[in-house]
Amino acid sequence: MNTNAGPQHRSYIDEGYSLKSWLTTHDHKRIALLYMVSITLFFFIGGAAATIMRLELATAPGDLVTSQTYNKFFTAHGVIMVWFFLIPSIPNVMGNFLVPLMIGARDLAFPRLNLASWYLYTLGGIFTIGALIAGGVDTGWTFYTPYSSMFSNTNVIAVIIGVFIVGFSSIFTAINFIVTIHKMRAPGLTWFRLPLFIWANYATSVIMVMATPVLAMTLSLVAIERIFQVGIFDPALGGDPLLFQHLFWFYSHPAVYIMVLPAMGVASEIITCFSRKPIFGYRFMAYAIIGIAVIGFLVWGHHMFVSGQSMYAGMMFSLLSFLVAIPSAIKVFNWTATLYKGSISFEAPMLYALGFVGLFMMGGLTGLFLASLALDVHLTDTYFVIAHFHYIMVGGSVMAYLGGIHYWWPKMSGRLYPENWGRFAAIVIFVGFNLTFFPQFLLGYLGMPRRYHQYPEELQLLNGLSSAGAAVLAVGYILPLFYLLWSLRYGKVSDSNPWKAKGLEWKTPSPPIKGNFEETPIVKEEAYAYSPQKS
Amino acid sequence: MAEQFDDPKQEHEASTLGMWVFLGTEILFFGVLFAGYIVYRFIYPEAFAEASRHTNIVLGTINTALLLTSSLTMALAVRSIQLGKNRLTAGLLLLTSLLGMIFIGIKGFEYYEEYKKQLVPGLNFTYEGPHVPQVRLFFYLYFVMTGVHALHLIIGSLAAMTIAVMAWRKSFSARYFTPVELTGLYWHFVDIIWIFLYPFLYLVSRA
Ligand code: HEM
Ligand SMILES: [Cu+2]
Numbered sequence: 001m002n003t004n005a006g007p008q009h010r011s012y013i014d015e016g017y018s019l020k021s022w023l024t025t026h027d028h029k030r031i032a033l034l035y036m037v038s039i040t041l042f043f044f045i046g047g048a049a050a051t052i053m054r055l056e057l058a059t060a061p062g063d064l065v066t067s068q069t070y071n072k073f074f075t076a077h078g079v080i081m082v083w084f085f086l087i088p089s090i091p092n093v094m095g096n097f098l099v100p101l102m103i104g105a106r107d108l109a110f111p112r113l114n115l116a117s118w119y120l121y122t123l124g125g126i127f128t129i130g131a132l133i134a135g136g137v138d139t140g141w142t143f144y145t146p147y148s149s150m151f152s153n154t155n156v157i158a159v160i161i162g163v164f165i166v167g168f169s170s171i172f173t174a175i176n177f178i179v180t181i182h183k184m185r186a187p188g189l190t191w192f193r194l195p196l197f198i199w200a201n202y203a204t205s206v207i208m209v210m211a212t213p214v215l216a217m218t219l220s221l222v223a224i225e226r227i228f229q230v231g232i233f234d235p236a237l238g239g240d241p242l243l244f245q246h247l248f249w250f251y252s253h254p255a256v257y258i259m260v261l262p263a264m265g266v267a268s269e270i271i272t273c274f275s276r277k278p279i280f281g282y283r284f285m286a287y288a289i290i291g292i293a294v295i296g297f298l299v300w301g302h303h304m305f306v307s308g309q310s311m312y313a314g315m316m317f318s319l320l321s322f323l324v325a326i327p328s329a330i331k332v333f334n335w336t337a338t339l340y341k342g343s344i345s346f347e348a349p350m351l352y353a354l355g356f357v358g359l360f361m362m363g364g365l366t367g368l369f370l371a372s373l374a375l376d377v378h379l380t381d382t383y384f385v386i387a388h389f390h391y392i393m394v395g396g397s398v399m400a401y402l403g404g405i406h407y408w409w410p411k412m413s414g415r416l417y418p419e420n421w422g423r424f425a426a427i428v429i430f431v432g433f434n435l436t437f438f439p440q441f442l443l444g445y446l447g448m449p450r451r452y453h454q455y456p457e458e459l460q461l462l463n464g465l466s467s468a469g470a471a472v473l474a475v476g477y478i479l480p481l482f483y484l485l486w487s488l489r490y491g492k493v494s495d496s497n498p499w500k501a502k503g504l505e506w507k508t509p510s511p512p513i514k515g516n517f518e519e520t521p522i523v524k525e526e527a528y529a530y531s532p533q534k535s
Numbered sequence: 536m537a538e539q540f541d542d543p544k545q546e547h548e549a550s551t552l553g554m555w556v557f558l559g560t561e562i563l564f565f566g567v568l569f570a571g572y573i574v575y576r577f578i579y580p581e582a583f584a585e586a587s588r589h590t591n592i593v594l595g596t597i598n599t600a601l602l603l604t605s606s607l608t609m610a611l612a613v614r615s616i617q618l619g620k621n622r623l624t625a626g627l628l629l630l631t632s633l634l635g636m637i638f639i640g641i642k643g644f645e646y647y648e649e650y651k652k653q654l655v656p657g658l659n660f661t662y663e664g665p666h667v668p669q670v671r672l673f674f675y676l677y678f679v680m681t682g683v684h685a686l687h688l689i690i691g692s693l694a695a696m697t698i699a700v701m702a703w704r705k706s707f708s709a710r711y712f713t714p715v716e717l718t719g720l721y722w723h724f725v726d727i728i729w730i731f732l733y734p735f736l737y738l739v740s741r742a
Pocket of ligand 1: 372
C-alpha cells in the first residue's frame, strides 16, 4: 500500500483533479469536502430567507411581504437550517474528514455507502429546494397536523420527501461512524483514549439511528394522510394530532442534541489545544456526552406543555428536562477548569470555541425557564423561544462549526488562513449574534409571538436592533467565505501540525495522503497529553 | 477484501455490526406503526376487534406458515455455506426467495379481495355499521403495515436471489460467506416483524 507516498508525498487532493474524480470518490476526506460545498450553499440559502424575514420585521407594519409569503420564508428557513445545515454540518463535514484520521483508520468502514449518503443528501436538497421554488410551503418546519396533512395547499409532500431522503443520508453516515469507531481503531487506542470529538460523534450517531427512522415514518404517514385523505392524525378521521406531536418531538428533541453534541466535541478539542492543558475530567466529559444522549430521549414532551397532554405528563417532562441541565453543566464546568491556569492563546479557533461556551450557556440557562411548566405557558411560541434555540443552535453549533473549520483548515487544505482576518470575523460574528438575538429575549418576554410578520409600534426599537444585528451577523458569516477561499491559493503552506496539537490527525502530512497514514499508528498515550508551558 | 480493512476478520465483524445497527433502525421504523396501532387499539378496542374480523384469517395463517418455512430454508442456506457447499446453498436460497414470492402473491390476492369488499381507505372505503371512522383507521394501519412489510419482503427476495446466483457461481467458501449471513439476518428480521403483525391484524378479536 501507499507505494506512491515518498518524501514528496502525494495528498488526497492530488489523486485527480477532474470533476469525475471527485463525484465518484470513495475517500472519506474528499466526501467531506463535497459535503462542505453543499452544506455551505444551503447555509447561505437558509440565511437569505432569514434576511428577508428580518427585513420584513425591521419595521412595524407588514409592508414588505404578505403574511402568506412570510409563512413560506420562515418554513424554508427552518427546514433548510435544521435538516440541511445543523444536523449534517459537523458530523458530515468534520466527522467524515476526521473520524478515520483521529482513530488511525485508512477510511470509514463502508466508503461506498458514504458516497451514497452524499448523493442522498443532494437529492433530498433538490427535492426541497425544488418545492420551495415551485411555490413554497407554509406549515413551519414542524409540519403540525392536521394543518399539514389536510389544509395547507402548498407543496408539503415534496418537502416531506426531501426530508425523508436526507434522513436516510444521516442514518447511513451514522451506521458508518458507529461501525468504524467500534471496529477500526488503531492498536492501543482504547475507548478511554479516544478524543472527545470521537465520543461526541459516536453518541450523535447513536441518536441518529435511533431517532431518524421515527421521523421518516411519521412524515410518511403525514404524506399518505395528505394523498389519500385518510389518516391517523386528523381528528375528523378518528385520528389524534397529539400522536403526531409525540412522534415528531421524539425525533426532534434528540435532534437538538444531534446538533449540539458534535459542537461540544469540537469545542473540547480546541479548548485543550489552545490552553495547552489536558481536558479537565476527561472521563466525566465522556460520561456527560452519553448522559446527554440518553436523557435527550426522555424530554420531548416539553414541547407540548400547552398541547393538551395530561398534566402529569407535563410535570414529568418538566422534571426530566431539568435533568439534562446536569451533564450540560458538567461540560461547561470542565471547559472552564481546563482553561484555568492554562497557557491560553487566542487564535481564531479559540475565539470561536470560547464564543461557543458563552452562547451555549446563555441558551441552556434560558432553556431552564422554558422547562418550568408555569413559565413556559407565558413564554411558549414567543420570541423568547426563538432566542433560546438560536443561542443553542446558532450560537452553539454554528460557532463550533466555524471554529472547527478554522482549526482543521490547515489539515484539510494544507494552507494557513490569515489569522487576523479569522479573529476579526469571529468577533464580528459574536457581536452581531448578540445584537440580533438578545433583544428577542426581551421581545418574547413582552409578549411578541413568533411567526407573525408585523407587530405593534411599541416593539419597534427592539426589533430594529435585532434587524441591525442580523446585518452585522451576515457580514460576519460572509467574511470567512472570502479569506478561506483566498488562502487556498495565497495562504502560507502549513506543516503537518501548525497548532502543535496532540491527536493522530496531526501525525500525518497536511493534507493527508489517500490512505491517511503511511503505516498504521500505534497509540501509547492518553488523549490530550499536553503539558502546560512554564513561563 | 476492501482496502480500508486490515484483515478479513475485521471486515466480517464490521459488516455484521453494520447490519445489526441497520436492523435496529428498521425496528424503529416499524416501531412508529406499532405505536400508532397500540394507541388506537387502546382507544377504540371494539372497533378494532370488529374490523379485524374482516381480514382473511385463512390466507393470513397460510402466509405465516410460508414465512416460517422460509426462515428454516434460509437458516439451512447459511449453515450449508459454512460447510462450503455452494450449490446446495444456491438451491436453498432460491427456495427461500420463492417462498417469499408466494407470500407476496397471496398477499396481493388478499388485497384484491379487500378491494372488492370496498375496504381500502382512500380508494373505495364504504362500510356499513358502527364505528366507521375507527374501522377505516384500522384498515389504514393494516394497509400501511402490511404494505411496508411486503416491500421489505420483496427486497429480501431479490437479495436472496442475487446471492443465490453468486453462490451458484461459487463466489463464497467456508471462509468467506458474509453476504449470505447478512442476507439471512435481514430475512429473519422481516419474518419476525410478520410474527407481530399476524396477531395484531388478524387475531385481535379471535384470541
Ligand atoms: C442543548 C441544546 C438545545 C437545543 C439545540 C435546543 C433547541 C430548541 C428548539 C429548536 C426549540 C424550539 C422548538 C419549537 O420550534 O417549538 C426549543 C424549545 C425548547 N427548549 Fe430547547 N434546546 C436545547 C437545550 C435545552 C435545554 C437544556 C432545555 C431545558 C433544560 C431546553 C428546553 C426547551 C423547552 C422547554 C422548549 C419548548 C419551548 C416551547 O415551545 O414553549 N432546551 N429548544
Ligand atoms: Cu426539546
